[in-house]
Amino acid sequence: MNRLKDTMKIGNVEVNGRIIMPPMGTYKCDADGFVTDEVIEYYKKRAKNPHIGLIITEHTYIAQRGKAKANQMSIADDSKIPGLKKLVAAIHEEDTKVFAQLNFGGSASPREVTGSEPLAPSAVILPTTPLMGDNIPPKEMEKEEIAEVVQKFVEAARRAKKIGYDGIEIHSAHAYLLNQFYSSLTNKRIDEYGGNLENRLRIHKEVLRAVRAEVGPDYPISVRLGGYDEMEGGNTLADAVAAAKILASEGIELLSLTGGMCRYIRKGHNEPGYFSDMSEAIRKTVDVPVLLTGGVKTLEDAQKLIDEDVADFIGVGRPLLANADWMM
Numbered sequence: 001m002n003r004l005k006d007t008m009k010i011g012n013v014e015v016n017g018r019i020i021m022p023p024m025g026t027y028k029c030d031a032d033g034f035v036t037d038e039v040i041e042y043y044k045k046r047a048k049n050p051h052i053g054l055i056i057t058e059h060t061y062i063a064q065r066g067k068a069k070a071n072q073m074s075i076a077d078d079s080k081i082p083g084l085k086k087l088v089a090a091i092h093e094e095d096t097k098v099f100a101q102l103n104f105g106g107s108a109s110p111r112e113v114t115g116s117e118p119l120a121p122s123a124v125i126l127p128t129t130p131l132m133g134d135n136i137p138p139k140e141m142e143k144e145e146i147a148e149v150v151q152k153f154v155e156a157a158r159r160a161k162k163i164g165y166d167g168i169e170i171h172s173a174h175a176y177l178l179n180q181f182y183s184s185l186t187n188k189r190i191d192e193y194g195g196n197l198e199n200r201l202r203i204h205k206e207v208l209r210a211v212r213a214e215v216g217p218d219y220p221i222s223v224r225l226g227g228y229d230e231m232e233g234g235n236t237l238a239d240a241v242a243a244a245k246i247l248a249s250e251g252i253e254l255l256s257l258t259g260g261m262c263r264y265i266r267k268g269h270n271e272p273g274y275f276s277d278m279s280e281a282i283r284k285t286v287d288v289p290v291l292l293t294g295g296v297k298t299l300e301d302a303q304k305l306i307d308e309d310v311a312d313f314i315g316v317g318r319p320l321l322a323n324a325d326w327m328m
């Protein structure tokens with residue numbers, strides 16, 4: 001029988017159990033995205049929780065123009081390395097693994113936060129409720145700008161490995177830039193980055209290939225996929241399964257499943273594992289371990305989902321945000 005405390009592998013990294021703390025923005029860094037003592041304290045407390053084998057830290061901006069919120073964590077330049085090293089060391093001291101979530105906000109990066117015009121696949125205001133980003137259309141990216149963002153992911157991944165994170169997660173969910181490319185609601189391009197699914201995932205493939213070339217074959221890469229949008233004309237469960245196949249074929253070590261333009265909540269659903277239709281369908285289709293997050297409140301909830309074979313790992317977010325000693 002599969003148990004929550006089974007030792008699990010993500011690539012070559014051993015994780016002590018199946019429960020993962022998913023990324024949650026704390027916005028407790030300083031104005032320039034440097035880690036503060038408060039941030040370290042927050043993560044250390046959660047790393048002490050014996051149920052948690054891996055913490056994927058909050059979405060961390062890889063370039064100023066992709067910053068989404070004030071006080072967000074940054075990995076955008078080498079000056080951030082010492083602070084992030086302290087953070088990683090504090091989590092490792094508790095025998096817990098840690099991945100960095102790398103993000104570029106795209107049209108969800110407001111002008112007043114970044115000081116520049118937001119970049120996006122197309123000049124479309126986000127369909128999220130509440131609105132993310134500005135209420136004016138972003139700039140449609142030139143191909144050179146796409147290549148620059150790919151390079152920013154590479155540089156951030158290089159820093160993450162140097163800092164000592166056990167792996168990285170590429171953020172392609174919750175209406176941020178890579179999700180904007182993946183969703184037809186926000187990607188209206190008529191070049192090779194828009195149109196069919198292969199094209200809408202072209203930037204993902206470019207990021208994954210370039211990052212892999214940088215970090216080498218043994219460093220775990222997770223993708224957080226906002227699989228479906230739950231909106232008319234947006235991505236559906238079938239798109240999520242097809243996207244997972246394409247991403248898996250790029251050689252990733254973990255697929256973390258959540259919502260796209262609907263973000264991390266699913267209207268009308270509050271049951272434990274409310275994205276389990278997606279995780280179950282994807283798990284049946286690809287070989288990559290699958291992380292399911294959303295609505296899990298107790299260890300029993302998590303065990304039930306594992307017993308139902310709908311995921312390899314279970315994410316517990318808000319309960320841990322509210323209480324570092326969750327289920328202790």
Ligand SMILES: Cc1cc2nc3c(=O)[nH]c(=O)nc-3n(C[C@H](O)[C@H](O)[C@H](O)COP(=O)(O)O)c2cc1C
Nearest residue numbers: 022023024025058059264293294295296316317318
């Ligand atoms: C305050 C808050 C901040 C979040 N920040 C992020 C983030 O930085 N990156 C991300 O991928 N998801 C983020 N999420 C989504 C969570 O990772 C998770 O998917 C969501 O909370 C649903 O899981 P839960 O029901 O266990 O809380 C955030 C959620 C909350 C509540």
